[in-house]
Amino acid sequence: MKLKKGGNNSGSGTNNKNKQKWDENFSSSNDFVHYHTSTTEGDPFWISYFRTLISSDILHKDVLPYLQKQLTLKELKSIIPIQEMILSRDSDEIIQNIMSGYMAIQIHPHDDNCLLVNIANSKFRDVGMPTMEASAIGPQVGFIEELDTNINLIRKRLPISELIVKEMSVGKLSKTRAAVLYVKGIADQENINTVIQRIKDIQYDHIQDSSYISSMIEDNSNSLFPQSIATERVDRVATGLSEGKIIIAADGSPNLIILPITFMEAFIAMEDYSYSWIISNFFRILRFFAVWISSFVTPMYVAIMTYHYELIPERLLEPLVGSRATVPFPPFLEALFLELMIEMVKEAGIRLPLKIGQSLGVVGGIVIGQAVVEAGLTSNVLLIFVGLGTLASYTSPLYKFSNTIRFIKFPVIFLAAWLGLIGVYLYFIFTMIHLLRLTSLGRPYISFYPIRKTSVQDLWVRLPFSMQKYNPKNLRPEKKKKFTGTKKNPEPVNDFYE
Amino acid sequence: MVERGAISVILIFLLTGCALLPTTIVNEIGLIQGVGYDLADEGGIIETLVYPIIKKEQSTTTEVKSAFGQSSKEIRTKINNESQIRLVSGQLRLALYGKTLAEKGINDFVDTLNRDPSIGSIVQMAIVDGESKELLNLNKYKDENISIYIQEMLDQNMEFGQLPKTNLQTFLFQLFQIGQDPYLPIIKNVNGSIRISGMAFFNYDQYMTSIPTEDIYMFKTLLEKNKSNGLQAFMLENGDKVVLETLYSNPEYKVKIVQGKPEFTINLKMKTKLQEFASSKKKRQSFNKKKYQKEVEQQLEEEAVKIITQLKEQQVDPLGLGAKYKEHYRSFDKKEWETYYPDVKVSIKANVEIEQTGTID
Numbered sequence: 014m015k016l017k018k019g020g021n022n023s024g025s026g027t028n029n030k031n032k033q034k035w036d037e038n039f040s041s042s043n044d045f046v047h048y049h050t051s052t053t054e055g056d057p058f059w060i061s062y063f064r065t066l067i068s069s070d071i072l073h074k075d076v077l078p079y080l081q082k083q084l085t086l087k088e089l090k091s092i093i094p095i096q097e098m099i100l101s102r103d104s105d106e107i108i109q110n111i112m113s114g115y116m117a118i119q120i121h122p123h124d125d126n127c128l129l130v131n132i133a134n135s136k137f138r139d140v141g142m143p144t145m146e147a148s149a150i151g152p153q154v155g156f157i158e159e160l161d162t163n164i165n166l167i168r169k170r171l172p173i174s175e176l177i178v179k180e181m182s183v184g185k186l187s188k189t190r191a192a193v194l195y196v197k198g199i200a201d202q203e204n205i206n207t208v209i210q211r212i213k214d215i216q217y218d219h220i221q222d223s224s225y226i227s228s229m230i231e232d233n234s235n236s237l238f239p240q241s242i243a244t245e246r247v248d249r250v251a252t253g254l255s256e257g258k259i260i261i262a263a264d265g266s267p268n269l270i271i272l273p274i275t276f277m278e279a280f281i282a283m284e285d286y287s288y289s290w291i292i293s294n295f296f297r298i299l300r301f302f303a304v305w306i307s308s309f310v311t312p313m314y315v316a317i318m319t320y321h322y323e324l325i326p327e328r329l330l331e332p333l334v335g336s337r338a339t340v341p342f343p344p345f346l347e348a349l350f351l352e353l354m355i356e357m358v359k360e361a362g363i364r365l366p367l368k369i370g371q372s373l374g375v376v377g378g379i380v381i382g383q384a385v386v387e388a389g390l391t392s393n394v395l396l397i398f399v400g401l402g403t404l405a406s407y408t409s410p411l412y413k414f415s416n417t418i419r420f421i422k423f424p425v426i427f428l429a430a431w432l433g434l435i436g437v438y439l440y441f442i443f444t445m446i447h448l449l450r451l452t453s454l455g456r457p458y459i460s461f462y463p464i465r466k467t468s469v470q471d472l473w474v475r476l477p478f479s480m481q482k483y484n485p486k487n488l489r490p491e492k493k494k495k496f497t498g499t500k501k502n503p504e505p506v507n508d509f510y511e
Numbered sequence: 512m513v514e515r516g517a518i519s520v521i522l523i524f525l526l527t528g529c530a531l532l533p534t535t536i537v538n539e540i541g542l543i544q545g546v547g548y549d550l551a552d553e554g555g556i557i558e559t560l561v562y563p564i565i566k567k568e569q570s571t572t573t574e575v576k577s578a579f580g581q582s583s584k585e586i587r588t589k590i591n592n593e594s595q596i597r598l599v600s601g602q603l604r605l606a607l608y609g610k611t612l613a614e615k616g617i618n619d620f621v622d623t624l625n626r627d628p629s630i631g632s633i634v635q636m637a638i639v640d641g642e643s644k645e646l647l648n649l650n651k652y653k654d655e656n657i658s659i660y661i662q663e664m665l666d667q668n669m670e671f672g673q674l675p676k677t678n679l680q681t682f683l684f685q686l687f688q689i690g691q692d693p694y695l696p697i698i699k700n701v702n703g704s705i706r707i708s709g710m711a712f713f714n715y716d717q718y719m720t721s722i723p724t725e726d727i728y729m730f731k732t733l734l735e736k737n738k739s740n741g742l743q744a745f746m747l748e749n750g751d752k753v754v755l756e757t758l759y760s761n762p763e764y765k766v767k768i769v770q771g772k773p774e775f776t777i778n779l780k781m782k783t784k785l786q787e788f789a790s791s792k793k794k795r796q797s798f799n800k801k802k803y804q805k806e807v808e809q810q811l812e813e814e815a816v817k818i819i820t821q822l823k824e825q826q827v828d829p830l831g832l833g834a835k836y837k838e839h840y841r842s843f844d845k846k847e848w849e850t851y852y853p854d855v856k857v858s859i860k861a862n863v864e865i866e867q868t869g870t871i872d
Contacts, residue, residue, distance in 0.1 A: 235513065318536060318537050319534050319535070319536055320532065320534060320535060322535050322537050322540065322542065322599070322601055322602065323601030323602065323629050323630075323631065325537070325602070327544070327602065327604060327659055327662075330542065330563075330565070330602065331563075331565055331571055333537065334537045334538050334542075334565040335565045335566065335567050335568070335571075336567065337537060337538045338538050338565060338566055338567040339567050340538070343534070343536055344536060389567075431532075432532065433532065443516075
């Protein structure tokens with residue numbers, strides 16, 4: 014059977030059958046064009062393409078003028094001024110290429126030999142600012158939906174031949190082009206192999222975005238914590254590559270996936286490297302504490318107000334109790350009500366168009382917030398805590414991670430209302446156990462066990478560049494140091510070296 | 512793993528009977544902040560409770576309620592009968608004991624504070640010269656939260672003033688420590704306002720004797736190392752007045768055991784700052800540091816001896832001399848020590864240094 018099939022592809026007797034296969038499927042679409050360029054019957058050429066996939070500019074300027082003469086396909090290939098051309102008779106290849114914006118040129122309408130010319134319309138939006146990961150200073154370039162542009166942006170930042178791009182197609186229906194990027198000689202070969210193998214194993218038909226890939230290849234897809242970073246910042250990707258991380262890019266997605274990562278990386282903003290190391294440490298630690306505040310301030314309020322009145326300092330007693338004096342609900346319902354309200358305001362704000370969203374924010378934040386307190390349904394103090402928690406959850410530079418933080422407080426509120434502070438501690442312990450068990454690409458997710466020297470240089474804190482000597486050890490990089498050359502013989506001879 | 516997690520959550524639900532723990536939602540409970548115990552004529556006690564009624568956007572008022580009974584928690588139940596909110600004791604900040612009760616022993620009413628896990632150890636304690644019920648009902652403090660007022664009054668005097676640090680924790684420590692007796696401040700109603708009037712010394716839990724306010728700071732200096740900036744005035748023999756502020760003081764106890772009997776030497780080291788100086792000659796003159804240091808030292812020693820003599824006579828040992836003796840002597844016997852104590856030899860060597868004399872010399 015196999016032999017026979019092989020014969021089918023190469024044998025000339027069944028070519029017509031092959032040809033009809035791709036022709037049939039295509040001609041039932043109205044945007045498929047298949048016509049004769051000459052008025053004389055029997056003259057070349059016949060061309061076919063999808064009107065919606067190609068750029069008619071290129072077609073008219075660069076292809077059609079050459080189709081007036083009588084030439085063979087080989088001759089034609091040498092004169093058409095377009096780079097990507099394939100001579101093919103494989104119907105699978107023809108279908109695939111026509112579907113991605115190539116045109117097929119044939120001498121006769123039912124020839125099996127085709128010249129495939131790339132005249133794809135690659136108009137996408139321009140490279141713009143990163144919208145979800147904005148920064149005040151530093152490069153303001155964000156990825157866009159086109160894979161080649163994205164790789165171009167990365168190659169500009171890492172103009173070395175060691176930057177390897179491995180492309181593959183994922184999804185039977187979407188045929189998404191996915192690319193795995195890494196720097197040879199730095200990235201660990203085992204990590205590379207794992208990523209490529211996992212992507213190849215994806216059997217899902219429809220891959221819409223790089224997030225599909227990342228959630229399919231994550232070590233634990235039931236975890237609330239993202240085990241990869243989805244970023245639109247070029248500098249974050251380039252930095253990751255240079256440290257030995259692996260990037261997954263997918264065509265049609267402005268977010269690139271960085272693997273493997275650690276928990277602490279959710280608190281690193283690329284801006285940190287633009288400031289003095291002391292200042293950036295302050296902000297990094299601030300973000301870290303903001304996350305704890307965000308997930309535990311409301312549960313603590315619920316627990317203390319419901320069970321542990323002993324813990325309230327006597328000076329705080331009056332404001333805390335006084336503000337709750339007319340609230341008819343237990344603290345649990347009060348907190349749940351307010352938290353859900355804020356989540357609703359936020360959710361509606363995202364779904365609505367920008368301008369309406371803004372005014373909605375005002376209505377939700379000020380009008381409802383004020384009115385709820387005045388009506389005596391919640392206390393002022395809780396409103397402050399909830400507002401603080403919401404604000405704090407957005408300090409993480411990664412949007413996916415902020416959402417995790419915003420979600421995890423709800424189970425804690427339940428536990429706090431049910432068991433008091435013991436519930437809060439239980440939740441904390443279970444979260445820590447989970448984080449300690451979690452891995453990203455088989456590497457430990459939480460960065461404080463085992464303790465490594467590299468995590469002191471640039472993870473928990475950021476030391477000055479002169480002290481960031483090593484690439485993160487949890488990545489098992491092949492190149493251990495962050496600089497080339499030895500102490501005795503430093504490569505750049507520069508008197509002004511910091 | 513997921514199953515195990517789910518099972519453990521269900522188990523926690525089942526094991527706690529699916530019910531919430533008894534809640535104490537802050538605005539549904541009465542937070543007792545102050546409590547006073549007095550001896551009643553009929554042999555029982557009168558307990559007074561103070562708790563605030565906190566309202567939204569209104570000034571807080573306090574409720575003061577008293578009842579007669581035999582035990583603290585029994586009276587709590589009685590007072591609960593006339594309260595619209597449940598009374599709880601987790602916010603207790605002040606415990607007062609009437610003097611007559613203290614003379615009979617206060618252990619029973621300290622025990623209940625110690626036993627209750629919701630009561631913290633920073634509860635301030637004081638002995639009332641008079642009746643604590645009367646003190647807590649004083650008209651002048653009607654609009655004030657009287658228990659917090661007294662607590663803060665004692666607190667600030669302990670931190671910056673004359674009083675040595677006492678609270679429930681120190682009281683219990685001294686009570687249970689072998690070779691030391693507790694001490695507590697005495698407060699008094701003086702013409703309608705509350706004032707610290709002395710220091711009470713206990714033998715175990717029974718009030719024995721007291722020293723007046725003027726001597727409290729001397730006692731504090733003998734007791735512990737401190738940097739509390741307390742003032743001490745010295746009227747010298749020649750009529751000069753010297754007022755010194757303590758910058759640092761440290762009593763060093765030396766124990767010497769002679770034939771099984773202890774002898775104590777207290778090396779009192781003080782660094783001070785001259786705050787006030789008035790010469791008897793009514794004439795401006797420069798301050799002779801060396802001369803006055805010596806005279807002040809002498810006077811300090813005299814005062815210290817006076818206090819220690821009083822303590823020895825009354826058989827109370829708040830300085831913990833017994834405990835210090837025990838540290839140095841393995842075959843310490845409490846009964847034996849008690850017989851030694853009234854005539855134990857305690858000598859004091861003061862070493863005062865006037866470090867700062869202010870902006871004039």
